[in-house]
Amino acid sequence: MLVGIVLAILLVNRFGRIRLQIFGFIGCATGLVIAALSTTVDGSTQVVLVFVGFMTFNLMTNLGPNSMTYLMAGEVFPTALRGTGAGLAASVAKVGAVLTAFGFPILLDAWGTAFIVLLLAGTSLLGAAITWIFRVDTSSMTLEDVDRMHDPVPQTMAPLEQEPAPVPRR
Numbered sequence: 001m002l003v004g005i006v007l008a009i010l011l012v013n014r015f016g017r018i019r020l021q022i023f024g025f026i027g028c029a030t031g032l033v034i035a036a037l038s039t040t041v042d043g044s045t046q047v048v049l050v051f052v053g054f055m056t057f058n059l060m061t062n063l064g065p066n067s068m069t070y071l072m073a074g075e076v077f078p079t080a081l082r083g084t085g086a087g088l089a090a091s092v093a094k095v096g097a098v099l100t101a102f103g104f105p106i107l108l109d110a111w112g113t114a115f116i117v118l119l120l121a122g123t124s125l126l127g128a129a130i131t132w133i134f135r136v137d138t139s140s141m142t143l144e145d146v147d148r149m150h151d152p153v154p155q156t157m158a159p160l161e162q163e164p165a166p167v168p169r170r
Contacts, residue, residue: 004062011063016139017072018131024064025128031056032121039114065127069093075138078150 012020035053038046069089077085108116138146 001058001062004059005067007059007063008067012068012071013139016137017068017075018135018137018139021064021068021072021131022128024060024062024066024068025124025131027060027064028057029121029124029128031058031060032117032124036114036117036121039117072136072138075141075143075146076136078147079143 008020015023031053033053034056035050038049038053041049070086073086073089074082104116107119111119136149141149
């Protein structure tokens with residue numbers, strides 16, 4: 001875990017928040033696919049695949065989605081909403097963690113290890129796609145720039161001049 005966070009700190013300004021998060025999600029999916037492959041073999045190969053798969057998953061989770069979620073949530077919201085937005089992002093993450101903790105054993109029993117792990121890999125790829133579609137990269141922005149980004153768009157065109165209303169005759 002620590003290695004992924006340290007790498008995120010070292011790489012975030014070089015590669016950007018969005019790229020690092022997408023790279024992390026794709027790496028998570030890769031690690032999960034490697035772990036899922038362990039169900040097709042036995043012995044020491046199975047142990048190696050599980051170890052490599054979950055170490056890759058853990059590293060990439062902390063390099064990308066874990067660290068970037070907290071960093072980006074503190075940056076993409078205007079100052080007036082920053083605390084609320086960061087809190088909302090954190091709470092949604094916690095709800096997802098709780099649902100996974102309670103739902104995983106039930107689904108594992110119903111569908112089996114390989115399917116569940118591949119399903120999680122699919123959700124990681126979905127996370128990468130959603131990050132790309134809704135991206136707001138604040139890498140080169142100050143917090144004041146973020147506030148201005150949320151300001152209403154100023155009108156650049158003068159309103160059309162209207163003819164004066166006719167004066168009523170008496």
